[in-house]
Amino acid sequence: xxxxxxxxxxxxxxxxxxxxxxxxxxxxxxxxxxxxxxxxxxxxxxxxxxxxxxxxxxxxxxxxxxxxxxxxxxxxxxxxxxxxxxxxxxxxxxxxxxxxxxxxxxxxxxxxxxxxxxxxxxxxxxxxxxxxxxxxxxxxxxxxxxxxxxxxxxxxxxxxxxxxxxxxxxxxxxxxxxxxxxxxxxxxxxxxxxxxxxxxxxxxxxxxxxxxxxxxxxxxxxxxxxxxxxxxxxxxxxxxxxxxxxxxxxxxxxxxxxxxxxxxxxxxxxxxxxxxxxxxxxxxxxxxxxxxxxxxxxxxxxxxxxxxxxxxxxxxxxxxxxxxxxxxxxxxxxxxxxxxxxxxxxxxxxxxxxxxxxxxxxxxxxxxxxxxxxxxxxxxxxxxxxxxxxxxxxxxxxxxxxxxxxxxxxxxxxxxxxxxxxxxxxxxxxxxxxxxxxxxxxxxxxxxxxxxxxxxxxxxxxxxxxxxxxxxxxxxxxxxxxxxxxxxxxxxxxxxxxxxxxxxxxxxxxxxxxxxxxxxxxxxxxxxxxxxxx
Amino acid sequence: xxxxxxxxxxxxxxxxxxxxxxxxxxxxxxxxxxxxxxxxxxxxxxxxxxxxxxxxxxxxxxxxxxxxxxxxxxxxxxxxxxxxxxxxxxxxxxxxxxxxxxxxxxxxxxx
Numbered sequence: 001x002x003x004x005x006x007x008x009x010x011x012x013x014x015x016x017x018x019x020x021x022x023x024x025x026x027x028x029x030x031x032x033x034x035x036x037x038x039x040x041x042x043x044x045x046x047x048x049x050x051x052x053x054x055x056x057x058x059x060x061x062x063x064x065x066x067x068x069x070x071x072x073x074x075x076x077x078x079x080x081x082x083x084x085x086x087x088x089x090x091x092x093x094x095x096x097x098x099x100x101x102x103x104x105x106x107x108x109x110x111x112x113x114x115x116x117x118x119x120x121x122x123x124x125x126x127x128x129x130x131x132x133x134x135x136x137x138x139x140x141x142x143x144x145x146x147x148x149x150x151x152x153x154x155x156x157x158x159x160x161x162x163x164x165x166x167x168x169x170x171x172x173x174x175x176x177x178x179x180x181x182x183x184x185x186x187x188x189x190x191x192x193x194x195x196x197x198x199x200x201x202x203x204x205x206x207x208x209x210x211x212x213x214x215x216x217x218x219x220x221x222x223x224x225x226x227x228x229x230x231x232x233x234x235x236x237x238x239x240x241x242x243x244x245x246x247x248x249x250x251x252x253x254x255x256x257x258x259x260x261x262x263x264x265x266x267x268x269x270x271x272x273x274x275x276x277x278x279x280x281x282x283x284x285x286x287x288x289x290x291x292x293x294x295x296x297x298x299x300x301x302x303x304x305x306x307x308x309x310x311x312x313x314x315x316x317x318x319x320x321x322x323x324x325x326x327x328x329x330x331x332x333x334x335x336x337x338x339x340x341x342x343x344x345x346x347x348x349x350x351x352x353x354x355x356x357x358x359x360x361x362x363x364x365x366x367x368x369x370x371x372x373x374x375x376x377x378x379x380x381x382x383x384x385x386x387x388x389x390x391x392x393x394x395x396x397x398x399x400x401x402x403x404x405x406x407x408x409x410x411x412x413x414x415x416x417x418x419x420x421x422x423x424x425x426x427x428x429x430x431x432x433x434x435x436x437x438x439x440x441x442x443x444x445x446x447x448x449x450x451x452x453x454x455x456x457x458x459x460x461x462x463x464x465x466x467x468x469x470x471x472x473x474x475x476x477x478x479x480x481x482x483x484x485x486x487x488x489x490x491x492x493x494x495x496x497x498x499x500x501x502x503x504x505x506x507x508x509x510x511x512x513x514x515x516x517x518x519x520x521x522x523x524x525x526x527x528x529x530x531x532x533x534x
Numbered sequence: 535x536x537x538x539x540x541x542x543x544x545x546x547x548x549x550x551x552x553x554x555x556x557x558x559x560x561x562x563x564x565x566x567x568x569x570x571x572x573x574x575x576x577x578x579x580x581x582x583x584x585x586x587x588x589x590x591x592x593x594x595x596x597x598x599x600x601x602x603x604x605x606x607x608x609x610x611x612x613x614x615x616x617x618x619x620x621x622x623x624x625x626x627x628x629x630x631x632x633x634x635x636x637x638x639x640x641x642x643x644x645x
Contacts, residue, residue, distance in 0.1 A: 175553040203602075
C-alpha cells in the first residue's frame with residue numbers, strides 16, 4: 001500500500017470496524033448480560049423465587065428422587081447456592097433411548113429447598129439464550145455461527161491493534177473529552193472507552209479466540225492424536241467411565257446427610273453436587289463434589305474435590321482432591337485467559353466489575369459505529385445523506401437500540417406469555433426476534449434523527465415496563481425482593497430501571513441536540529468569554 | 535472492612551493527579567498556571583496513589599486476579615473522570631480529595 005502505516009491502519013480500522021461492528025455490538029451486549037446468566041435465568045423462573053437454601057436440601061432431594069426415579073440410570077442433585085437457591089434434580093431413565101445418547105439431558109425437576117415441594121417453573125431458556133446467542137447466534141447451524149463469531153472476533157483483534165496505531169496520540173492525553181461537537185465528541189468517547197479499558201478489550205477478544213482454539217486450529221491435535229481433538233480431550237480431561245450395567249436391586253443408604261457432612265468436613269467447603277450411578281442397585285456409586293473456590297489459573301471443569309462412596313453402605317471408596325494446581329505453564333495460562341473471559345471464579349462484587357467491563361466494551365463498539373456516521377454526516381455539510389449513509393445509520397440503530405429493545409421484550413414476554421403455552425420457551429425467543437426485526441424495519445424506514453428519537457423513546461418505555469409488568473404479575477417484584485434482601489432479584493429490576501433512565505437521558509440529549517456546527521461555534525464563543533473573564 | 539470502595543476512589547484520585555500533571559487540565563481544574571515543579575509533584579502523587587490502589591487490589595483479590603483488576607480499576611475510575619472533566623472540572627478535582635474519604639467510610643460501614 002502506498003499510504004503511510006498510520007493511514008493504512010486507519011483505513012483497516014474504519015472498514016473492518018464497520019463491516020463486523022454490527023455483529024460485534026450484538027456479541028458484546030449479549031455477552032455482557034451473560035455475566036449474569038444464572039441471575040437472569042433465576043429471575044425468569046419466578047416459581048423458584050420462594051425457595052430458600054437450607055440444610056435439609058440433600059435429604060429432601062434424596063427422598064424425592066427415591067420416590068420419582070428409584071431405578072434411573074443415574075441421578076444428579078445440584079444443591080442450592082446463592083445464585084440458584086432451589087434444588088435442581090436431573091436423572092436419566094434406564095431406557096435404551098436414554099442410553100443411546102450420552103449427552104442427552106434426561107429428566108429435570110426443581111425442588112423447594114426448604115419444604116421439598118416440587119416446583120414447576122415456566123418453560124424458558126432464561127439467560128442461557130442470551131449466553132448462547134453471544135457465540136452461537138440463533139437459527140444458524142451451530143458450527144457456522146461459531147465460525148462467524150470467531151471471524152468477527154479476529155477482526156476485533158485486528159481493529160484493536162490497528163486502532164492503537166491509528167490513535168496512538170491519545171495515549172499521551174486520554175483525559176480530553178470535548179462534548180457537544182459532533183464527530184469530535186464521538187471520537188473522544190470512542191477513544192476514552194477504548195484506551196481506558198484496552199487491557200479488557202484485548203483480553204476478552206484474545207480469550208474468546210482461545211476458547212475456540214480447538215475449532216480454529218485443529219492441526220496440531222490432528223497430527224499428535226490419531227482421533228484428533230477427541231483424543232486430545234480424552235487425555236486432558238479424562239472422563240470416568242460409568243459401570244455399563246445395572247447390578248441387582250439393592251436399596252441406597254437411607255440418609256445422605258452424613259455423607260454430605262463428611263465431604264464438607266474433608267475439604268472445608270460446602271457440597272455442591274451429589275451424583276449417583278445406578279441408584280438402588282448393588283453397584284451403586286455416590287460421588288459428592290464440593291464448590292471449590294476456584295483459583296484463576298485452575299481449569300474450567302473437573303477441578304473440584306470430591307469423595308466417592310459405595311451406594312448401599314456409604315463406605316468411602318475414593319478421595320479425589322481435585323486437579324488444576326499440577327497443570328503446566330501453558331495450560332495455566334490458557335486457564336487464566338478463559339477464566340477471565342467467563343469470570344467463573346467471581347464473587348458478586350467482582351462479577352459486577354466484569355459486567356461493567358462488558359458495558360464499557362459495548363460502549364466502545366457503539367461509539368465507534370456512531371462515529372462512522374457522524375463523520376460522514378458532518379462531511380455532507382447540510383446536504384441530504386445518500387443511500388449508503390442512511391443504510392449504515394439504520395443498521396446502527398437496529399443493532400444498538402434495536403437489540404436492547406428486543407432484550408426488554410424478551411424479559412417482558414417471560415412474564416406475559418401464559419405458562420401453559422406449547423413450546424413456550426420458543427415463543428419467548430420469537431418475541432425477542434420479532435421485536436428486533438420490527439426495530440430493523442423501523443430503522444431502515446426512518447434512518448435519521450427522528451428515527452433515533454422514536455427508538456430511544458420505545459427503549460425507555462420497554463425497559464420501564466419490565467419491572468412494572470413484574471410488579472403486576474409476580475409477588476417477587478422489586479419491593480418484595482428488597483424486603484427479602486434478595487440482591488439478585490432486586491438488582492435485575494433496578495438494572496431495568498437504570499436502562500430506562502439511560503435511554504431516557506439519551507432521548508433528552510438527542511432531542512435537545514441542534515445541528516452539529518452551531519453548538520461548536522457557541523462553545524468556542526463560550527470558552528472565549530470564560531477565558532477573558534478568568 | 536471492605537476495601538473495594540476505597541480502592542476505586544484511590545484510583546480516581548490517582549488519575550486525577552495524573553491529569554493535573556498536564557498543563558491543560560491543571561489550568562482547567564485549578565484555574566492557575568502551574569510551575570514545572572508542581573506538575574512533577576502531581577505526577578509523582580498520581581503514580582503513588584495508583585500504587586496504593588494496586589496494593590488495595592492485592593489485598594482484595596488473589597495476586598493474578600488483583601493485577602488484572604488493578605488495570606480494570608483504571609477504566610472504572612478513569613471513565614467518570616474523563617466525562618466529568620469537560621463539564622465540571624472543579625467538581626472533578628474536588629472529588630479526588632473527597633471520594634477517598636467517602637470510600638473509607640463506606641467500606642467501614644459495609645463491613
